[in-house]
Amino acid sequence: MGDASGPLVQQLCAIVGPAHVLQGHAELLPYMTDANRAFRGTPLCAVAPGSAAEVAAVVSACRAAGVGFVPRGAGTGLSGGATPGDGEVVISLARLRRIVSVSERSRMAVVEPGGINTHLSRFVAPLGLYYAPDPSSQSACTIGGNVAENSGGAHCLKYGVTTNHVLGLEVVLPDGAIVRTGVLGPRCGGYDLTGLFCGSEGTLGIVTQIAVRLLRRPEAVRTALALFRSVEDAARAVEEVTTSAAVPAAMELMDAHAISAVEKGTYPVGFPDWVGASLLIEFDGLAVGLDDHVQAALDVCQRCGVVEARSAQTPEERGRWWNNRKAAFAAMGRVAPAYYVADGVIPRTALRQVLDQARRIADQEGLWLANVFHAGDGNLHPLLAYDPAQSGQAEAVMEVGSAILAACVYAGGAVSGEHGIGLEKRDELYYYFDEEDIAAQRRVHDALDPADTANPHKLLPRPGRCVEVRRAAWDPRATVAGGGRS
Ligand SMILES: Cc1cc2nc3c(=O)[nH]c(=O)nc-3n(C[C@H](O)[C@H](O)[C@H](O)COP(=O)(O)OP(=O)(O)OC[C@H]3O[C@@H](n4cnc5c(N)ncnc54)[C@H](O)[C@@H]3O)c2cc1C
Incomplete structure (x- = not known):
C-alpha cells in the first residue's frame, strides 16, 4: 500500500472534506479496536462520508488503490468486526444518522x-x-x-x-x-x-x-423476577417454561458471579446473598390473559425449585430490573480490568449440560467466569474476566472461549448467536462447516468483492485450517491445550 497511501488520503479529503478525515495516532486510537480489545490494528485514516454518494466514492477510491476499507457504526461489536487491519481505511457511518x-x-x-x-x-x-x-x-x-x-x-x-x-x-x-x-x-x-x-x-x-x-407497542407488559439457589434450577425452569403454552417475550438468566458484579454496578437491585441465579421473565401483548401467563410461568418455576418470585409492581420497578440486566456487561468492569464474552447458541435442552461444561473449562484454567444471557433462545454469553496487562491472558481467555464454543457445537449448537464471526470466530466455523461449505460461501463473497477490499479477513475462515480445528470441536480441551487459534 505504501506509495498509494498519500494520494489516497488526499483523494479521500477531496471527497468528504479534510475535516472528516482523521489521521495521526491520537485521533485514530478510538478506531483501532471495537469492544473486543483482544484485536487491534492501526488504520491509514478514518473517514466520515456525509452521503451514500460519498460512501460510494470513498469505496471506489480504496478499491482503485487496492486498500481495504472497514465500515464502522458505534464500535460496540464484540467479535472484532470493525477492527481495521494495519493500513486499512475506516469508514465511519456516524454522519449518516437521519x-x-x-x-x-x-x-x-x-x-x-x-x-x-x-x-x-x-x-x-x-x-x-x-x-x-x-x-x-x-x-x-x-x-x-x-x-x-x-x-x-x-x-x-x-x-x-x-x-x-x-x-x-x-x-x-x-x-x-x-x-x-x-x-x-x-x-x-x-x-x-x-x-x-x-x-x-x-x-x-x-x-x-x-x-x-x-x-x-403491546397493550400490556408483565415482568417477573424469579430467584433460584442454583443455575441448574434456573436453567431447568427456562427449558420447562418455553415448552409450556405461552412463549415469553424475554427470558434472561444471570448466575451468581454476574449478580455479584451487577450489584456493584450502577443499577443494583438488592439481590439476597443466597441467590445462585436470577431469571427475568417478561410477557407482553393483549392485557387479557397476561397475568395468567405470568402465573403459569411462575408455577413452572415453583416446580423447578424457585425460592422467591415476584412480579414488578410498577413501571419503575420493571425499569430497575431491566437496567440492572442491561448493565451487566459494563458491570464486569467492577471485578476485572477487562472481560471477554463468548457467544454460543445451543438448544435449550442442553443449557444445564453446557453451562456446567463452561464452568469446568474455566475452572481448570483458573479463570473467573460469569454467565448473563438470553436464556430463552439458548444464546449463552459466558464472560471471562482477565487482565490485559498480564502477558498471555488475552490469548488464554480466547482459547477458553473457543473451548466453550466447541462444547456448544458438541451439544448441537453454533458458534455465534448474535455477536457475529468477525476476526474472533473465523476458524471456529470449521467446527461444523467443511471446506466445501466454506467454498460455497466464499464464491458468494467473491462474486460481490473479487478484489477483497470490503472488510478483508473477517467472517470467513482462513483456508487450510479445517482438519485441525474440527478435531478440537470433538475434544473441547484440545482447543485450550493445543492452540486451536494462531
Ligand atoms: C455491553 C454490550 C452489550 C451487547 N449486547 C448485545 C446484544 O444483546 N445483542 C447483540 O446482538 N449484540 C450485542 N452487543 C454487540 C454489539 O453491540 C452489536 O453487534 C451491534 O450490532 C454492533 O453495532 P455497532 O454500531 O456498534 O457496530 P460496529 O461494532 O461498529 O460494527 C459491527 C460490524 O458491522 C459492520 N458495519 C457497521 N456498520 C455497517 C454498515 N453501515 N454497513 C455495513 N457494515 C457495517 C462493521 O464493519 C462490523 O463488521 C453488545 C455489545 C456490548 C458492548
Whole structure:
C-alpha cells in the first residue's frame, strides 16, 4: 500500500472534506479496536462520508488503490468486526444518522445506518410504535451495525432478530455501485439480497439506508423476577417454561458471579446473598390473559425449585430490573480490568449440560467466569474476566472461549448467536462447516468483492485450517491445550 497511501488520503479529503478525515495516532486510537480489545490494528485514516454518494466514492477510491476499507457504526461489536487491519481505511457511518421517513400506516421507517438503535423507538413512540430488536447495547449501537451483525436482544425470543425486521436496504457495493433491495428497490423478486446483506458484517458492502418494520407497542407488559439457589434450577425452569403454552417475550438468566458484579454496578437491585441465579421473565401483548401467563410461568418455576418470585409492581420497578440486566456487561468492569464474552447458541435442552461444561473449562484454567444471557433462545454469553496487562491472558481467555464454543457445537449448537464471526470466530466455523461449505460461501463473497477490499479477513475462515480445528470441536480441551487459534 505504501506509495498509494498519500494520494489516497488526499483523494479521500477531496471527497468528504479534510475535516472528516482523521489521521495521526491520537485521533485514530478510538478506531483501532471495537469492544473486543483482544484485536487491534492501526488504520491509514478514518473517514466520515456525509452521503451514500460519498460512501460510494470513498469505496471506489480504496478499491482503485487496492486498500481495504472497514465500515464502522458505534464500535460496540464484540467479535472484532470493525477492527481495521494495519493500513486499512475506516469508514465511519456516524454522519449518516437521519430518520428519513416514517409511515404510520405502513408501520415502516427508513433510516440511515449511523442512527442509534433506541433513538428510532424514541422518535416513533408518540405514534404508539417501536422498533423491536433490542440488543443490550441499544443505547449506543447503530442500526447499520445491527444489520451487519444481524443482532439479537432480550425480546428477540418472541419477536425475532434484526433480519426479521429489515424490509429493504440501500447498499454501496465494493465496486462503488449503489443497489436498493426489498421495499427500497423497484420491485421484489429474484434472490433475497436483503437477507444476504443482513449479517454479512460489512464484507459485501456498506449499508447506507435501511427500511425497518415498526411494531405497535403491546397493550400490556408483565415482568417477573424469579430467584433460584442454583443455575441448574434456573436453567431447568427456562427449558420447562418455553415448552409450556405461552412463549415469553424475554427470558434472561444471570448466575451468581454476574449478580455479584451487577450489584456493584450502577443499577443494583438488592439481590439476597443466597441467590445462585436470577431469571427475568417478561410477557407482553393483549392485557387479557397476561397475568395468567405470568402465573403459569411462575408455577413452572415453583416446580423447578424457585425460592422467591415476584412480579414488578410498577413501571419503575420493571425499569430497575431491566437496567440492572442491561448493565451487566459494563458491570464486569467492577471485578476485572477487562472481560471477554463468548457467544454460543445451543438448544435449550442442553443449557444445564453446557453451562456446567463452561464452568469446568474455566475452572481448570483458573479463570473467573460469569454467565448473563438470553436464556430463552439458548444464546449463552459466558464472560471471562482477565487482565490485559498480564502477558498471555488475552490469548488464554480466547482459547477458553473457543473451548466453550466447541462444547456448544458438541451439544448441537453454533458458534455465534448474535455477536457475529468477525476476526474472533473465523476458524471456529470449521467446527461444523467443511471446506466445501466454506467454498460455497466464499464464491458468494467473491462474486460481490473479487478484489477483497470490503472488510478483508473477517467472517470467513482462513483456508487450510479445517482438519485441525474440527478435531478440537470433538475434544473441547484440545482447543485450550493445543492452540486451536494462531
Ligand atoms: C455491553 C454490550 C452489550 C451487547 N449486547 C448485545 C446484544 O444483546 N445483542 C447483540 O446482538 N449484540 C450485542 N452487543 C454487540 C454489539 O453491540 C452489536 O453487534 C451491534 O450490532 C454492533 O453495532 P455497532 O454500531 O456498534 O457496530 P460496529 O461494532 O461498529 O460494527 C459491527 C460490524 O458491522 C459492520 N458495519 C457497521 N456498520 C455497517 C454498515 N453501515 N454497513 C455495513 N457494515 C457495517 C462493521 O464493519 C462490523 O463488521 C453488545 C455489545 C456490548 C458492548
